[in-house]
Amino acid sequence: MPRDGNETKQRILDAAQAHVLEKGFAATSVDDIQQAAGISRGTFFYHFPSKDDLARALIVRYGQADYTFVEGFRERAERLATDPLQRALIFLALHEDVFQEMQPEEAGCLFASFSYEAGVLDDETEAIIVESIEHWRRVLGGMLEEAMLQHSPVMEDVDPYLLADLAYGVFQGAFILSRSLGDKGLMSSHIREFRRYLEVLFGVVPARGTRTETGSAAPL
């Protein structure tokens, strides 16, 4: 059954990605991948000249999938709301949903995995990661930049692109915490907390005062 070579290639990439996300690239042997993908050793090297080429292919595919996801979420957010802040909040909430449905073994980012394995990727491939982060920054940062024009933030010197980077960082941090603590639900709660930050920063706050606290709101 030599028909569809591309299907095999994708199966190799799927098996490889799962292994790399769990154990890391260096600790993933070609034999591991070959066995998990249900193919022979020769077939692996038929599709990928070297293990480093596999790494490159993994990053390329991951970057493309990431781009598609982000653009899809952007479009959905733009369809669901006209207010730019609401769009940003929805954009993040859509990510939250995805993470909630993730299997524990998927909870991780391939880019982050390689970030602690310097020297594997060549400069071009590293650039794909940078582009991917910058794409995210452009999309979410752009929404927040627009939001600033319509909602006065409660603080001065708000940098919408720093906020976008921070959101990306929160995702990455939540992945690591989630893996270290074995707590899957952590992902959602961290994203939700970040959304709360945006809400309170842009003044979209549910009315206070219904609470039972002692009262005085004066700070410091």
Place this chain on the structure above:
Amino acid sequence: MPRDGNETKQRILDAAQAHVLEKGFAATSVDDIQQAAGISRGTFFYHFPSKDDLARALIVRYGQADYTFVEGFRERAERLATDPLQRALIFLALHEDVFQEMQPEEAGCLFASFSYEAGVLDDETEAIIVESIEHWRRVLGGMLEEAMLQHSPVMEDVDPYLLADLAYGVFQGAFILSRSLGDKGLMSSHIREFRRYLEVLFGVVPARGTRTETGSAAPL
């Protein structure tokens, strides 16, 4: 120069930690470590029965250093302020200073590095990582819990321990972004942004209205 065995052991751990933080544990060979530490192959195995024992020792030492750091910062923060919110803000600012003085090759967390290399550490050693995270959570979360009693947060259902976890995640995420983008300064700005979140959440906000925006502060 066979004098101090412990000094050699520490030199091995130093060299190993630097390599692991850069390339990962699996990609770090005993020869790499041995050469970087300026010792012989035999000496490495004299001090560490196996490479896995080295991993364990690295985590133990890192956990201890982490504990010392956090406790030191907690004490300094408690000395510098009595208000629990201010203590939390100072506690974070002290971390910010440390990260600012970090060399690019140090920018990373050993725990995070191992979080993408499953299977290397035994359960006991993994538990050290969990304890370390929980220690952080107790310290910062405790400060924030106290802060909630004195400052009414502008939102309901604020979970001080979730905020502490989030701060930890922001650190981790900033490390990854910093490494991926090659931007060292990112660390500080992300921590500073998180502190702003706490400020705005607890109502410690510099007066608004001095800004040049169109005016209306009413949201949504």
Place this chain on the structure above:
DNA sequence: GTATTTATACTGACCGGTCAGTTTAATACA
């Protein structure tokens, strides 16, 4: 419409090298 060719997909044994770990004999110090 069967034989032949061609391109693609795949196999598994094999090779050279590297890795973690062992052993040994000699040596430096306190």
Place this chain on the structure above:
DNA sequence: TGTATTAAACTGACCGGTCAGTATAAATAC
């Protein structure tokens, strides 16, 4: 004298990578 260290040789498992050959199916030929 015992602890710390060195240098070097060695083992065996495993690793990435190669290669000669097989299987398949569609295209081409007769």
